[in-house]
Amino acid sequence: MPAETRNYVPKLQAVKNIVSDPEAFNLELAYIPDAPYFTVVRTSRKMDVKIAADLAEMPLAEFLSLNPQHNRPVIAGADETTILLPYDKAELFAAKLELVSQPMVTWQAYKIRAGETLPQVAARFGLSLETLRTVNGIGPRATVPVGHAVLVPSQAPSDATIASLQNAVFTTVASGRTLYHLVRKGETISSIAGRYDVTSQELRTWNAALGARIIPGQRLRVISDVTQTRSKTKKWKQKGAVPVAQAVRTTVPAAKPRTARIAQHP
Numbered sequence: 001m002p003a004e005t006r007n008y009v010p011k012l013q014a015v016k017n018i019v020s021d022p023e024a025f026n027l028e029l030a031y032i033p034d035a036p037y038f039t040v041v042r043t044s045r046k047m048d049v050k051i052a053a054d055l056a057e058m059p060l061a062e063f064l065s066l067n068p069q070h071n072r073p074v075i076a077g078a079d080e081t082t083i084l085l086p087y088d089k090a091e092l093f094a095a096k097l098e099l100v101s102q103p104m105v106t107w108q109a110y111k112i113r114a115g116e117t118l119p120q121v122a123a124r125f126g127l128s129l130e131t132l133r134t135v136n137g138i139g140p141r142a143t144v145p146v147g148h149a150v151l152v153p154s155q156a157p158s159d160a161t162i163a164s165l166q167n168a169v170f171t172t173v174a175s176g177r178t179l180y181h182l183v184r185k186g187e188t189i190s191s192i193a194g195r196y197d198v199t200s201q202e203l204r205t206w207n208a209a210l211g212a213r214i215i216p217g218q219r220l221r222v223i224s225d226v227t228q229t230r231s232k233t234k235k236w237k238q239k240g241a242v243p244v245a246q247a248v249r250t251t252v253p254a255a256k257p258r259t260a261r262i263a264q265h266p
Contacts, residue, residue, distance in 0.1 A: 047104035103157035109168035
């Protein structure tokens, strides 16, 4: 039996034995209702993550543990947003959300201008440089290109603040390297994306002239730090991957909310 299996199978069996007959172990298990613990709430309202947690009357840490995808301080995107909440909090959240008519966003999108640095942006909006980088997923040594959208505080919640988020595409400045992959016979966009642990859409973003098909000998720009890791674990070296510089790796923006509604389960 593999070592990994030996580590968890006995534990699972022990839990099964205890749950099946707790009296045999002089234990009394707390009652757990036979019902789902959480449900999905869908909404199109933009709001701060902290406000969402407050509406659900949950600690922020607990809210984030159920919703790790909302890793920026504001819930905003292009379409409907999904939020995972405990069953007993979902209806409370939806009901309280219906009563709120004013904007619930205290962050806005700001695009980096030519000649502007991150320290300058941080100072302009009263943030420390470390906070600005953390909020926007920007690495400590990464540089941010002109036109890159970052989240910054707004003076007060307003419709203008919300409007600034409407079509903003937030990206993460990757810690990986920029590589050039030489396409070989039989490779596809999907297979190359999987090789570097990126998406096909990201490949298309980094290679604006990329068509529906690729041909052997074609060079593709890739941003990834997978090459070094895989060469250690799988003991093979990627041919045609030439590091050049750090760059931006685009991530899929969070989905945008509509009205609060709770998913129904059979």
